[in-house]
Amino acid sequence: MIRFAHVFKSYPNGALALKDVSFLLNKGEFVFLTGHSGAGKSTILKLLFGEQRPTQGEVRVANFVVNTLRAGDVPRLRRRLGVVFQDFRLLADRTASENVAFALEVTGARRDTIPARVMRVLTQVGLASKARAYPRELSGGEQQRVAIARALVNDPPILLADEPTGNLDERATRGVFQLLREINGGGTLVVMATHDLDLVRQTTYRTIELRDGGIVFDSAVDEVKA
Amino acid sequence: MRLLLREVLLSFRRTPLLSALSVTTIAFALFTVGLFGLVAVNLRQALRGVEERVEIVAFVLRGTPSETITLASQDVAAFPEVSDVAYVSEDQALARARKDLVEFRDAYRDLQVNPLPASLEIRLKPGYRDSRHVQSVAERLRSFKFVEDVRYGRDWIARLDQLRNLTGLVGFLIGAAFAAVAVVIIGVTIRLTILQRAREIAIMRVVGASNWFVRGPFLLEGAFKGLMGGLLSLALCRAAYTLFQQNVGGALSGLIFFNTGHMLLIVLFGVLLGLGGSLVSVGRHLRDVH
Numbered sequence: 001m002i003r004f005a006h007v008f009k010s011y012p013n014g015a016l017a018l019k020d021v022s023f024l025l026n027k028g029e030f031v032f033l034t035g036h037s038g039a040g041k042s043t044i045l046k047l048l049f050g051e052q053r054p055t056q057g058e059v060r061v062a063n064f065v066v067n068t069l070r071a072g073d074v075p076r077l078r079r080r081l082g083v084v085f086q087d088f089r090l091l092a093d094r095t096a097s098e099n100v101a102f103a104l105e106v107t108g109a110r111r112d113t114i115p116a117r118v119m120r121v122l123t124q125v126g127l128a129s130k131a132r133a134y135p136r137e138l139s140g141g142e143q144q145r146v147a148i149a150r151a152l153v154n155d156p157p158i159l160l161a162d163e164p165t166g167n168l169d170e171r172a173t174r175g176v177f178q179l180l181r182e183i184n185g186g187g188t189l190v191v192m193a194t195h196d197l198d199l200v201r202q203t204t205y206r207t208i209e210l211r212d213g214g215i216v217f218d219s220a221v222d223e224v225k226a
Numbered sequence: 227m228r229l230l231l232r233e234v235l236l237s238f239r240r241t242p243l244l245s246a247l248s249v250t251t252i253a254f255a256l257f258t259v260g261l262f263g264l265v266a267v268n269l270r271q272a273l274r275g276v277e278e279r280v281e282i283v284a285f286v287l288r289g290t291p292s293e294t295i296t297l298a299s300q301d302v303a304a305f306p307e308v309s310d311v312a313y314v315s316e317d318q319a320l321a322r323a324r325k326d327l328v329e330f331r332d333a334y335r336d337l338q339v340n341p342l343p344a345s346l347e348i349r350l351k352p353g354y355r356d357s358r359h360v361q362s363v364a365e366r367l368r369s370f371k372f373v374e375d376v377r378y379g380r381d382w383i384a385r386l387d388q389l390r391n392l393t394g395l396v397g398f399l400i401g402a403a404f405a406a407v408a409v410v411i412i413g414v415t416i417r418l419t420i421l422q423r424a425r426e427i428a429i430m431r432v433v434g435a436s437n438w439f440v441r442g443p444f445l446l447e448g449a450f451k452g453l454m455g456g457l458l459s460l461a462l463c464r465a466a467y468t469l470f471q472q473n474v475g476g477a478l479s480g481l482i483f484f485n486t487g488h489m490l491l492i493v494l495f496g497v498l499l500g501l502g503g504s505l506v507s508v509g510r511h512l513r514d515v516h
Binding site: 072074076089091103 | 431
Protein backbone atom coordinates (compact mmCIF):
# COMPACT_ATOMS: atom_id res chain seq x y z
CA MET A 1 0.00 0.00 0.00
CA ILE A 2 2.87 2.36 0.89
CA ARG A 3 6.43 1.74 -0.20
CA PHE A 4 9.57 3.81 0.39
CA ALA A 5 12.60 2.54 -1.54
CA HIS A 6 15.96 4.13 -0.65
CA VAL A 7 14.42 7.55 -0.32
CA PHE A 8 16.57 10.66 0.11
CA LYS A 9 15.18 14.12 0.57
CA SER A 10 17.26 17.27 0.66
CA TYR A 11 16.01 20.83 0.75
CA PRO A 12 17.26 23.69 -1.43
CA ASN A 13 19.25 25.07 1.53
CA GLY A 14 21.27 21.84 1.53
CA ALA A 15 19.72 20.27 4.64
CA LEU A 16 19.30 16.52 4.30
CA ALA A 17 15.91 15.58 5.75
CA LEU A 18 15.85 11.89 4.83
CA LYS A 19 18.77 9.51 4.27
CA ASP A 20 18.17 6.19 2.55
CA VAL A 21 14.76 5.44 4.06
CA SER A 22 13.08 2.17 3.03
CA PHE A 23 9.94 0.51 4.37
CA LEU A 24 6.81 -1.25 3.23
CA LEU A 25 3.43 -0.66 4.91
CA ASN A 26 0.59 -3.05 4.23
CA LYS A 27 -3.15 -2.71 4.13
CA GLY A 28 -4.73 -2.77 7.59
CA GLU A 29 -1.53 -2.01 9.52
CA PHE A 30 -1.21 0.51 12.35
CA VAL A 31 2.24 2.11 12.26
CA PHE A 32 3.89 4.62 14.57
CA LEU A 33 6.51 7.00 13.24
CA THR A 34 8.56 8.19 16.19
CA GLY A 35 11.59 10.37 16.76
CA HIS A 36 12.53 13.83 17.94
CA SER A 37 11.24 16.82 16.06
CA GLY A 38 13.39 17.29 12.98
CA ALA A 39 14.08 13.56 12.74
CA GLY A 40 12.15 13.32 9.49
CA LYS A 41 8.62 12.29 10.51
CA SER A 42 6.95 15.28 8.93
CA THR A 43 8.98 14.93 5.76
CA ILE A 44 7.79 11.33 5.38
CA LEU A 45 4.18 12.45 5.78
CA LYS A 46 4.64 15.28 3.29
CA LEU A 47 6.05 12.83 0.76
CA LEU A 48 3.09 10.53 1.43
CA PHE A 49 0.46 13.07 0.54
CA GLY A 50 2.29 14.55 -2.40
CA GLU A 51 3.23 17.82 -0.76
CA GLN A 52 6.87 17.14 -1.63
CA ARG A 53 8.83 14.93 -4.02
CA PRO A 54 11.77 12.73 -3.05
CA THR A 55 15.21 13.88 -4.18
CA GLN A 56 16.24 10.28 -4.79
CA GLY A 57 14.59 6.88 -4.42
CA GLU A 58 10.95 6.00 -4.97
CA VAL A 59 7.76 6.68 -2.99
CA ARG A 60 4.63 4.70 -3.84
CA VAL A 61 1.27 5.37 -2.20
CA ALA A 62 -1.89 3.46 -3.15
CA ASN A 63 -0.85 2.85 -6.78
CA PHE A 64 0.52 6.37 -7.19
CA VAL A 65 4.24 6.98 -7.74
CA VAL A 66 4.86 10.24 -5.93
CA ASN A 67 8.13 10.89 -7.79
CA THR A 68 6.44 11.36 -11.13
CA LEU A 69 3.09 12.64 -9.92
CA ARG A 70 1.79 15.42 -12.12
CA ALA A 71 0.30 18.47 -10.39
CA GLY A 72 -3.11 17.47 -11.69
CA ASP A 73 -2.86 14.03 -10.07
CA VAL A 74 -2.06 15.29 -6.57
CA PRO A 75 -5.76 15.87 -5.77
CA ARG A 76 -6.57 12.33 -6.93
CA LEU A 77 -3.94 10.95 -4.56
CA ARG A 78 -5.27 13.04 -1.69
CA ARG A 79 -8.78 11.73 -2.13
CA ARG A 80 -7.37 8.29 -1.33
CA LEU A 81 -5.82 9.62 1.89
CA GLY A 82 -7.17 11.10 5.07
CA VAL A 83 -4.85 13.54 6.81
CA VAL A 84 -5.08 14.76 10.41
CA PHE A 85 -2.83 17.45 11.91
CA GLN A 86 -1.72 18.44 15.37
CA ASP A 87 -3.47 21.82 15.06
CA PHE A 88 -6.77 20.32 13.76
CA ARG A 89 -7.00 22.82 10.85
CA LEU A 90 -10.70 23.45 11.11
CA LEU A 91 -12.40 26.51 9.62
CA ALA A 92 -13.48 28.70 12.52
CA ASP A 93 -16.47 30.18 10.71
CA ARG A 94 -18.08 26.82 9.97
CA THR A 95 -19.83 24.33 12.20
CA ALA A 96 -18.54 20.82 12.80
CA SER A 97 -20.80 19.35 10.13
CA GLU A 98 -19.96 22.14 7.68
CA ASN A 99 -16.26 21.50 8.22
CA VAL A 100 -16.76 17.85 7.37
CA ALA A 101 -19.06 18.66 4.44
CA PHE A 102 -16.38 21.03 3.08
CA ALA A 103 -14.19 18.05 2.21
CA LEU A 104 -17.01 16.59 0.15
CA GLU A 105 -18.02 19.87 -1.48
CA VAL A 106 -14.56 20.70 -2.76
CA THR A 107 -14.09 17.24 -4.24
CA GLY A 108 -17.30 17.53 -6.18
CA ALA A 109 -19.43 15.00 -4.33
CA ARG A 110 -23.13 14.87 -5.21
CA ARG A 111 -24.83 17.46 -3.04
CA ASP A 112 -27.80 15.33 -2.06
CA THR A 113 -25.52 12.64 -0.61
CA ILE A 114 -23.52 15.04 1.55
CA PRO A 115 -25.70 15.40 4.69
CA ALA A 116 -26.08 11.65 5.19
CA ARG A 117 -22.38 10.98 4.71
CA VAL A 118 -21.45 13.78 7.11
CA MET A 119 -23.79 12.47 9.81
CA ARG A 120 -22.44 8.96 9.37
CA VAL A 121 -18.83 9.95 10.08
CA LEU A 122 -19.77 12.35 12.85
CA THR A 123 -21.60 9.46 14.51
CA GLN A 124 -18.56 7.26 13.96
CA VAL A 125 -16.33 9.71 15.87
CA GLY A 126 -18.97 10.19 18.56
CA LEU A 127 -19.92 13.78 17.81
CA ALA A 128 -23.36 13.45 16.23
CA SER A 129 -24.84 15.58 18.99
CA LYS A 130 -22.41 18.45 18.32
CA ALA A 131 -22.82 18.69 14.56
CA ARG A 132 -23.97 22.31 14.80
CA ALA A 133 -21.26 23.48 17.19
CA TYR A 134 -18.53 25.82 16.01
CA PRO A 135 -14.90 24.81 16.65
CA ARG A 136 -14.53 27.39 19.47
CA GLU A 137 -17.41 25.70 21.30
CA LEU A 138 -15.64 22.34 21.22
CA SER A 139 -12.83 20.97 23.37
CA GLY A 140 -9.48 20.11 21.79
CA GLY A 141 -10.31 16.44 21.73
CA GLU A 142 -13.65 17.13 20.09
CA GLN A 143 -12.07 19.39 17.49
CA GLN A 144 -9.60 16.64 16.63
CA ARG A 145 -12.52 14.22 16.27
CA VAL A 146 -14.12 16.61 13.80
CA ALA A 147 -10.84 16.72 11.87
CA ILE A 148 -10.72 12.91 11.88
CA ALA A 149 -14.32 12.80 10.64
CA ARG A 150 -13.34 15.15 7.82
CA ALA A 151 -10.40 12.89 6.95
CA LEU A 152 -12.64 9.83 6.88
CA VAL A 153 -15.62 11.18 4.99
CA ASN A 154 -14.16 10.20 1.61
CA ASP A 155 -13.61 6.61 2.83
CA PRO A 156 -9.85 6.63 2.30
CA PRO A 157 -7.91 3.36 2.61
CA ILE A 158 -5.07 5.26 4.32
CA LEU A 159 -5.18 7.68 7.24
CA LEU A 160 -2.14 9.86 8.00
CA ALA A 161 -2.00 11.48 11.41
CA ASP A 162 0.72 14.04 12.19
CA GLU A 163 1.02 14.32 15.99
CA PRO A 164 -2.76 14.07 16.35
CA THR A 165 -2.55 14.12 20.16
CA GLY A 166 0.19 16.74 20.41
CA ASN A 167 -2.17 19.47 21.63
CA LEU A 168 -4.42 17.29 23.79
CA ASP A 169 -4.52 16.45 27.48
CA GLU A 170 -4.13 12.88 28.61
CA ARG A 171 -7.82 12.04 28.67
CA ALA A 172 -8.49 13.44 25.21
CA THR A 173 -5.34 11.74 23.94
CA ARG A 174 -6.63 8.37 25.05
CA GLY A 175 -9.99 9.02 23.41
CA VAL A 176 -8.51 10.11 20.07
CA PHE A 177 -6.04 7.23 20.07
CA GLN A 178 -8.85 4.79 20.79
CA LEU A 179 -10.78 6.25 17.86
CA LEU A 180 -7.78 5.78 15.55
CA ARG A 181 -7.50 2.16 16.69
CA GLU A 182 -11.17 1.60 15.88
CA ILE A 183 -10.69 3.08 12.44
CA ASN A 184 -7.72 0.78 11.93
CA GLY A 185 -9.91 -2.10 13.09
CA GLY A 186 -12.14 -1.38 10.10
CA GLY A 187 -9.21 -2.15 7.75
CA THR A 188 -7.76 1.33 7.25
CA LEU A 189 -3.98 1.66 7.18
CA VAL A 190 -3.16 4.22 9.88
CA VAL A 191 0.22 5.99 9.95
CA MET A 192 0.64 8.05 13.10
CA ALA A 193 3.61 10.31 13.70
CA THR A 194 4.09 10.95 17.42
CA HIS A 195 6.72 11.56 20.06
CA ASP A 196 4.42 10.32 22.84
CA LEU A 197 6.38 7.20 23.79
CA ASP A 198 3.89 6.24 26.51
CA LEU A 199 1.29 5.78 23.81
CA VAL A 200 3.68 3.70 21.72
CA ARG A 201 4.59 1.43 24.62
CA GLN A 202 0.94 0.70 25.42
CA THR A 203 0.52 -1.32 22.26
CA THR A 204 2.32 -3.84 20.11
CA TYR A 205 1.84 -1.87 16.92
CA ARG A 206 4.68 -1.59 14.46
CA THR A 207 7.02 1.28 15.28
CA ILE A 208 9.48 2.99 12.97
CA GLU A 209 11.93 5.23 14.80
CA LEU A 210 13.79 7.96 12.98
CA ARG A 211 16.88 9.89 13.94
CA ASP A 212 18.57 12.56 11.82
CA GLY A 213 16.66 11.51 8.74
CA GLY A 214 17.41 7.81 8.90
CA ILE A 215 15.55 4.78 10.29
CA VAL A 216 17.26 3.58 13.48
CA PHE A 217 14.62 1.03 14.44
CA ASP A 218 11.75 -0.72 12.67
CA SER A 219 9.96 -3.23 14.91
CA ALA A 220 8.76 -5.24 11.92
CA VAL A 221 12.34 -5.80 10.76
CA ASP A 222 14.49 -5.68 13.88
CA GLU A 223 12.33 -7.91 16.06
CA VAL A 224 12.34 -10.63 13.44
CA LYS A 225 16.12 -10.47 13.32
CA ALA A 226 16.41 -10.57 17.10
CA MET B 227 -21.05 26.48 -9.94
CA ARG B 228 -23.24 28.08 -7.30
CA LEU B 229 -20.41 27.59 -4.86
CA LEU B 230 -18.06 29.40 -7.24
CA LEU B 231 -20.40 32.37 -7.66
CA ARG B 232 -20.78 32.66 -3.92
CA GLU B 233 -17.01 32.79 -3.53
CA VAL B 234 -16.76 35.55 -6.13
CA LEU B 235 -19.34 37.73 -4.40
CA LEU B 236 -17.62 37.08 -1.08
CA SER B 237 -14.33 38.33 -2.47
CA PHE B 238 -15.90 41.65 -3.39
CA ARG B 239 -17.16 41.97 0.15
CA ARG B 240 -13.82 40.98 1.64
CA THR B 241 -11.73 43.55 -0.23
CA PRO B 242 -14.15 46.16 -1.56
CA LEU B 243 -11.55 48.90 -1.97
CA LEU B 244 -9.04 46.82 -3.90
CA SER B 245 -11.76 45.24 -5.98
CA ALA B 246 -13.07 48.67 -6.91
CA LEU B 247 -9.53 49.77 -7.70
CA SER B 248 -9.00 46.78 -10.02
CA VAL B 249 -12.24 47.49 -11.84
CA THR B 250 -11.41 51.18 -12.17
CA THR B 251 -7.92 50.57 -13.50
CA ILE B 252 -9.19 48.13 -16.09
CA ALA B 253 -11.88 50.66 -16.98
CA PHE B 254 -9.29 53.42 -17.42
CA ALA B 255 -7.03 51.20 -19.48
CA LEU B 256 -9.89 50.41 -21.81
CA PHE B 257 -11.18 53.99 -21.69
CA THR B 258 -7.85 55.21 -23.02
CA VAL B 259 -7.83 52.59 -25.72
CA GLY B 260 -11.47 53.41 -26.38
CA LEU B 261 -10.92 57.17 -26.76
CA PHE B 262 -8.15 56.71 -29.27
CA GLY B 263 -10.24 54.02 -30.88
CA LEU B 264 -13.09 56.50 -31.28
CA VAL B 265 -10.79 58.99 -32.94
CA ALA B 266 -9.48 56.27 -35.23
CA VAL B 267 -12.98 55.06 -36.06
CA ASN B 268 -14.08 58.58 -36.93
CA LEU B 269 -10.97 59.25 -38.96
CA ARG B 270 -11.62 56.11 -40.92
CA GLN B 271 -15.18 57.18 -41.47
CA ALA B 272 -13.97 60.56 -42.69
CA LEU B 273 -11.41 58.92 -44.95
CA ARG B 274 -14.06 56.76 -46.46
CA GLY B 275 -16.06 59.87 -47.32
CA VAL B 276 -12.99 61.48 -48.78
CA GLU B 277 -12.09 58.39 -50.76
CA GLU B 278 -15.43 58.52 -52.46
CA ARG B 279 -14.55 61.96 -53.64
CA VAL B 280 -11.10 60.96 -54.80
CA GLU B 281 -10.78 62.46 -58.16
CA ILE B 282 -8.03 63.26 -60.54
CA VAL B 283 -8.16 66.44 -62.52
CA ALA B 284 -6.26 66.73 -65.79
CA PHE B 285 -6.00 70.29 -67.06
CA VAL B 286 -6.16 70.61 -70.82
CA LEU B 287 -3.89 72.85 -72.87
CA ARG B 288 -5.65 75.89 -74.21
CA GLY B 289 -6.74 75.50 -77.79
CA THR B 290 -6.96 71.73 -77.88
CA PRO B 291 -9.69 70.68 -80.35
CA SER B 292 -12.72 69.21 -78.64
CA GLU B 293 -12.66 66.08 -80.88
CA THR B 294 -9.22 65.19 -79.53
CA ILE B 295 -10.50 65.56 -76.03
CA THR B 296 -13.59 63.47 -76.69
CA LEU B 297 -11.49 60.66 -78.16
CA ALA B 298 -9.01 60.84 -75.32
CA SER B 299 -11.69 60.77 -72.68
CA GLN B 300 -13.03 57.58 -74.23
CA ASP B 301 -9.54 56.11 -73.87
CA VAL B 302 -9.32 57.23 -70.27
CA ALA B 303 -12.77 55.81 -69.49
CA ALA B 304 -11.45 52.45 -70.71
CA PHE B 305 -8.70 52.37 -68.02
CA PRO B 306 -9.52 49.52 -65.65
CA GLU B 307 -9.32 51.82 -62.60
CA VAL B 308 -11.62 54.51 -63.92
CA SER B 309 -15.31 54.62 -63.20
CA ASP B 310 -16.22 57.79 -65.07
CA VAL B 311 -14.76 60.77 -66.88
CA ALA B 312 -16.36 64.17 -67.12
CA TYR B 313 -15.29 66.97 -69.42
CA VAL B 314 -15.45 70.46 -67.98
CA SER B 315 -15.10 73.12 -70.63
CA GLU B 316 -13.51 76.52 -70.03
CA ASP B 317 -16.90 78.19 -69.80
CA GLN B 318 -18.24 75.61 -67.43
CA ALA B 319 -15.17 76.05 -65.26
CA LEU B 320 -15.76 79.77 -65.08
CA ALA B 321 -19.44 79.36 -64.29
CA ARG B 322 -18.58 76.93 -61.51
CA ALA B 323 -15.96 79.28 -60.14
CA ARG B 324 -18.40 82.12 -60.03
CA LYS B 325 -20.91 79.98 -58.18
CA ASP B 326 -18.55 78.32 -55.71
CA LEU B 327 -16.10 81.07 -54.94
CA VAL B 328 -18.43 83.80 -53.78
CA GLU B 329 -15.57 85.97 -52.57
CA PHE B 330 -14.11 86.23 -56.05
CA ARG B 331 -17.40 86.65 -57.88
CA ASP B 332 -16.65 90.30 -58.69
CA ALA B 333 -13.18 89.53 -59.88
CA TYR B 334 -14.45 86.86 -62.28
CA ARG B 335 -17.29 89.07 -63.57
CA ASP B 336 -14.95 91.75 -64.81
CA LEU B 337 -12.71 89.37 -66.72
CA GLN B 338 -12.31 89.96 -70.42
CA VAL B 339 -10.63 86.64 -71.05
CA ASN B 340 -11.42 83.38 -69.28
CA PRO B 341 -8.25 82.43 -67.36
CA LEU B 342 -9.52 78.99 -66.39
CA PRO B 343 -8.46 75.96 -68.41
CA ALA B 344 -10.77 73.18 -69.47
CA SER B 345 -10.28 69.87 -67.65
CA LEU B 346 -11.12 66.20 -67.46
CA GLU B 347 -12.40 65.09 -64.08
CA ILE B 348 -11.75 61.42 -63.46
CA ARG B 349 -13.33 59.32 -60.76
CA LEU B 350 -11.90 55.94 -59.80
CA LYS B 351 -13.69 52.71 -59.05
CA PRO B 352 -13.88 51.60 -55.41
CA GLY B 353 -10.83 49.57 -54.49
CA TYR B 354 -8.58 51.71 -56.72
CA ARG B 355 -8.84 54.82 -54.58
CA ASP B 356 -5.54 54.44 -52.77
CA SER B 357 -2.53 56.58 -53.51
CA ARG B 358 -0.72 53.89 -55.55
CA HIS B 359 -3.46 53.57 -58.15
CA VAL B 360 -4.15 57.28 -58.17
CA GLN B 361 -0.53 57.90 -58.96
CA SER B 362 -0.37 55.36 -61.79
CA VAL B 363 -3.47 56.79 -63.44
CA ALA B 364 -2.02 60.28 -63.08
CA GLU B 365 1.20 59.12 -64.79
CA ARG B 366 -0.72 57.80 -67.76
CA LEU B 367 -2.73 61.01 -68.03
CA ARG B 368 0.44 63.03 -68.14
CA SER B 369 1.52 61.12 -71.23
CA PHE B 370 -1.30 62.70 -73.26
CA LYS B 371 0.16 65.58 -75.23
CA PHE B 372 -2.72 67.96 -74.58
CA VAL B 373 -2.60 67.49 -70.82
CA GLU B 374 -0.91 70.43 -69.20
CA ASP B 375 -1.02 69.37 -65.56
CA VAL B 376 -2.50 66.66 -63.34
CA ARG B 377 -3.67 67.31 -59.81
CA TYR B 378 -4.88 64.94 -57.13
CA GLY B 379 -5.18 64.98 -53.34
CA ARG B 380 -2.63 62.25 -52.76
CA ASP B 381 -0.53 64.00 -50.15
CA TRP B 382 -3.17 64.85 -47.66
CA ILE B 383 -4.86 61.49 -48.06
CA ALA B 384 -1.60 59.82 -47.15
CA ARG B 385 -1.20 62.19 -44.23
CA LEU B 386 -4.68 61.44 -42.95
CA ASP B 387 -3.84 57.77 -43.20
CA GLN B 388 -0.66 58.32 -41.16
CA LEU B 389 -2.59 60.27 -38.56
CA ARG B 390 -5.01 57.41 -38.20
CA ASN B 391 -2.20 54.91 -37.71
CA LEU B 392 -0.47 57.19 -35.23
CA THR B 393 -3.68 57.61 -33.24
CA GLY B 394 -4.08 53.86 -33.10
CA LEU B 395 -0.48 53.37 -31.98
CA VAL B 396 -0.57 56.04 -29.25
CA GLY B 397 -3.86 54.67 -27.97
CA PHE B 398 -2.44 51.19 -27.92
CA LEU B 399 0.72 52.22 -26.03
CA ILE B 400 -1.06 54.23 -23.34
CA GLY B 401 -3.69 51.53 -23.07
CA ALA B 402 -0.99 48.88 -22.67
CA ALA B 403 0.61 50.89 -19.85
CA PHE B 404 -2.71 51.11 -18.04
CA ALA B 405 -3.33 47.44 -18.69
CA ALA B 406 0.00 46.59 -17.07
CA VAL B 407 -0.96 48.64 -14.01
CA ALA B 408 -4.31 46.86 -13.93
CA VAL B 409 -2.61 43.48 -14.00
CA VAL B 410 -0.33 44.50 -11.10
CA ILE B 411 -3.29 45.68 -9.03
CA ILE B 412 -5.20 42.49 -9.75
CA GLY B 413 -2.10 40.62 -8.59
CA VAL B 414 -2.00 42.54 -5.31
CA THR B 415 -5.70 41.96 -4.71
CA ILE B 416 -5.33 38.26 -5.32
CA ARG B 417 -2.28 38.04 -3.10
CA LEU B 418 -4.18 39.68 -0.24
CA THR B 419 -7.16 37.41 -0.74
CA ILE B 420 -4.95 34.34 -0.83
CA LEU B 421 -3.17 35.39 2.36
CA GLN B 422 -6.52 36.02 3.99
CA ARG B 423 -7.79 32.63 2.97
CA ALA B 424 -4.51 30.71 3.21
CA ARG B 425 -5.94 28.40 5.85
CA GLU B 426 -9.01 27.54 3.82
CA ILE B 427 -6.96 27.00 0.68
CA ALA B 428 -4.50 24.77 2.53
CA ILE B 429 -7.39 22.66 3.82
CA MET B 430 -8.97 22.50 0.37
CA ARG B 431 -5.74 21.11 -0.98
CA VAL B 432 -5.23 18.60 1.80
CA VAL B 433 -8.68 17.11 1.31
CA GLY B 434 -8.05 16.81 -2.42
CA ALA B 435 -9.72 19.77 -4.12
CA SER B 436 -8.52 19.95 -7.71
CA ASN B 437 -6.25 22.82 -8.71
CA TRP B 438 -8.98 24.27 -10.86
CA PHE B 439 -11.39 24.18 -7.98
CA VAL B 440 -8.95 26.20 -5.90
CA ARG B 441 -8.16 28.59 -8.74
CA GLY B 442 -11.66 28.81 -10.13
CA PRO B 443 -13.00 31.51 -7.82
CA PHE B 444 -9.96 33.71 -8.38
CA LEU B 445 -10.15 33.37 -12.15
CA LEU B 446 -13.87 33.99 -12.14
CA GLU B 447 -13.30 37.00 -9.91
CA GLY B 448 -10.70 38.34 -12.34
CA ALA B 449 -12.95 37.77 -15.33
CA PHE B 450 -15.84 39.43 -13.55
CA LYS B 451 -13.75 42.47 -12.67
CA GLY B 452 -12.65 42.64 -16.30
CA LEU B 453 -16.27 42.54 -17.41
CA MET B 454 -17.20 45.35 -15.03
CA GLY B 455 -14.16 47.36 -16.12
CA GLY B 456 -15.06 46.86 -19.78
CA LEU B 457 -18.64 48.00 -19.27
CA LEU B 458 -17.51 50.98 -17.18
CA SER B 459 -15.04 52.02 -19.88
CA LEU B 460 -17.80 51.92 -22.49
CA ALA B 461 -19.93 54.15 -20.29
CA LEU B 462 -16.99 56.56 -19.92
CA CYS B 463 -16.40 56.55 -23.68
CA ARG B 464 -20.06 57.24 -24.30
CA ALA B 465 -20.01 60.09 -21.81
CA ALA B 466 -16.87 61.59 -23.35
CA TYR B 467 -18.39 61.21 -26.81
CA THR B 468 -21.61 62.95 -25.82
CA LEU B 469 -19.74 65.73 -24.04
CA PHE B 470 -17.53 66.28 -27.07
CA GLN B 471 -20.47 66.29 -29.41
CA GLN B 472 -22.36 68.83 -27.33
CA ASN B 473 -19.46 71.25 -27.05
CA VAL B 474 -17.58 71.06 -30.34
CA GLY B 475 -19.69 68.60 -32.26
CA GLY B 476 -21.34 71.36 -34.28
CA ALA B 477 -18.17 71.96 -36.24
CA LEU B 478 -17.73 68.26 -36.97
CA SER B 479 -20.96 66.79 -38.13
CA GLY B 480 -21.40 63.09 -38.71
CA LEU B 481 -19.41 61.82 -35.73
CA ILE B 482 -20.01 58.16 -35.04
CA PHE B 483 -19.77 55.95 -31.93
CA PHE B 484 -18.56 52.34 -31.78
CA ASN B 485 -20.72 49.73 -33.42
CA THR B 486 -21.81 46.64 -31.50
CA GLY B 487 -18.82 44.64 -32.69
CA HIS B 488 -16.38 47.23 -31.36
CA MET B 489 -18.17 47.38 -28.03
CA LEU B 490 -18.16 43.61 -27.65
CA LEU B 491 -14.47 43.61 -28.49
CA ILE B 492 -13.72 46.16 -25.76
CA VAL B 493 -15.68 44.22 -23.14
CA LEU B 494 -14.08 40.95 -24.25
CA PHE B 495 -10.68 42.59 -23.98
CA GLY B 496 -11.56 43.61 -20.42
CA VAL B 497 -12.56 40.07 -19.52
CA LEU B 498 -9.33 38.71 -20.99
CA LEU B 499 -7.32 41.33 -19.12
CA GLY B 500 -8.94 40.38 -15.80
CA LEU B 501 -8.64 36.68 -16.50
CA GLY B 502 -5.02 36.94 -17.63
CA GLY B 503 -4.05 39.08 -14.65
CA SER B 504 -5.53 36.66 -12.16
CA LEU B 505 -4.20 33.58 -13.96
CA VAL B 506 -0.65 34.91 -13.70
CA SER B 507 -0.82 35.91 -10.05
CA VAL B 508 -2.89 32.96 -8.82
CA GLY B 509 -0.27 30.56 -10.10
CA ARG B 510 2.49 32.51 -8.44
CA HIS B 511 0.88 33.20 -5.08
CA LEU B 512 -0.83 29.87 -4.53
CA ARG B 513 2.56 28.20 -4.48
CA ASP B 514 3.29 29.90 -1.14
CA VAL B 515 0.29 28.32 0.56
CA HIS B 516 0.80 25.00 2.29
